[in-house]
Amino acid sequence: MAMVSTLNVRIATLEDVAGIVDVHRSGIERWLKREGGRVEEAHYEELSVSERYLHGGPWMSIESCAVHLNNLLLEGQIAVVAEVDGRIVGEAELLISEEPVHGEITKIAHLDVIEVHREFRERGVGRAIVEFLEELALERGCRLFTATPDPSAVGFYKKIGVSEVVYRASIVEFDTSKFPEPPKDPETFEFSWDDVKALEMVAGRFQSSYHYWFVSFRDRIAGVDDVIPFESGMLGESYYVLRGLPSGDGGTLFLWGRREDLPLILGRAREIGFKKVRTVVDETVLGELKPRVLGENIILGRHLQ
Known part of the structure; x- marks a missing residue:
């Protein structure tokens, strides 16, 4: 056409x-x-x-x-x-x-x-x-x-030169019953982009790191997002967001900081009632914690200068 x-x-x-x-x-x-x-x-x-x-x-x-x-x-x-x-x-x-x-x-x-x-x-x-x-x-x-293209759109992006694999990871689901509740309560608060922008996004990076800070703290819609279970703060040395799925079937996790803190956050998810947690992790986390793999995620890029 x-x-x-x-x-x-x-x-x-x-x-x-x-x-x-x-x-x-x-x-x-x-x-x-x-x-x-x-x-x-x-x-x-x-x-x-x-x-x-x-x-x-x-x-x-x-x-x-x-x-x-x-x-x-x-x-x-x-x-x-x-x-x-x-x-x-x-x-x-x-x-x-x-x-x-x-x-x-x-x-x-x-x-x-x-x-x-x-x-x-x-x-x-x-x-x-x-x-x-x-x-x-x-x-x-x-x-x-x-x-971050849908699988059906990868060809389109490669055709226009957005073809370098910047990030490759797995979309996974954790059974939180496998993780003990953390030994102490987290600090719960709304953190700023300055707090996390230089940190590695250990879990949840489907889009850019900034995207998940923005949707968590600047793009919440009253009457929709405020009825979904939500907690943010710091546990161990890492910042996290736990958010319920709109369907009520478990939650999602976004984590900035250290891989070593991921089990702590999953234990916290269990403590607040999330039986299942979906997120995105790379192969190092995949090998250590062995979640159920739901699919693959890639971020493609092109250098501009």
């Missing part, structure tokens, strides 16, 4: 929320409602903001998307939209941070979100968005452009 000839990519504003939601909603084939222990098909209009959120995050409704986009812009991060004849047909978000890459603090631009309306896929929209974002990343002085 031919490339869209009237395509324009620009920085997004809050005025674009409805169009952004339309793009993300286009990929949902069935809307489901959970009621009385049953899951039934429903019309979009019948769903609450929380129920829409479960289908793919804050981009599923105008209310939550407006909060998310505002949070992003307040942090000085970047959202862009692609337009055809004034219609928004694509959206992407770029998170810029300085964090360890192969042991060296590097300024990176991480492609955190990219979505193209289903009617406009395979028409050059995704490539145009990435090229626009790479230019912005260069202007901001970034040395590396990274992305």
Whole structure:
């Protein structure tokens, strides 16, 4: 199919929320409602903001998307939209941070979100968005452009030159009953990005390290995120976030600091009621603690300068 000839990519504003939601909603084939222990098909209009959120995050409704986009812009991060004849047909978000890459603090631009309306896929929209974002990343002085592709999209990224494997790890699930409760209570508090930005992200690195600090402390949506079990703080010499899954089936773990503290945090997860914990770990942790492996995660990159 031919490339869209009237395509324009620009920085997004809050005025674009409805169009952004339309793009993300286009990929949902069935809307489901959970009621009385049953899951039934429903019309979009019948769903609450929380129920829409479960289908793919804050981009599923105008209310939550407006909060998310505002949070992003307040942090000085970047959202862009692609337009055809004034219609928004694509959206992407770029998170810029300085964090360890192969042991060296590097300024990176991480492609955190990219979505193209289903009617406009395979028409050059995704490539145009990435090229626009790479230019912005260069202007901001970034040395590396990274992305975490779905397996089906790896070929696309390699085709446009985002092909170096920056990070490879396993998506895993821990049974917390195997870990004893820690000998002392953690310090629980909200930590800053400055506290963790120079530390290795030992567990949970599916996107960039900054992404998980941002979604944990700057992008929480009242009425959705505040009803999900959540704890953050420090145990041993490491900073952690434990967050319940929206489905109620266990939790997720993000950990900055030392590998040696991972069993402590998993014991803490058990103590607060998480029977299962999902996260991302590299092969060293995989060999030591032997969790159940659910899949593989890779972060691809391209050097910009």
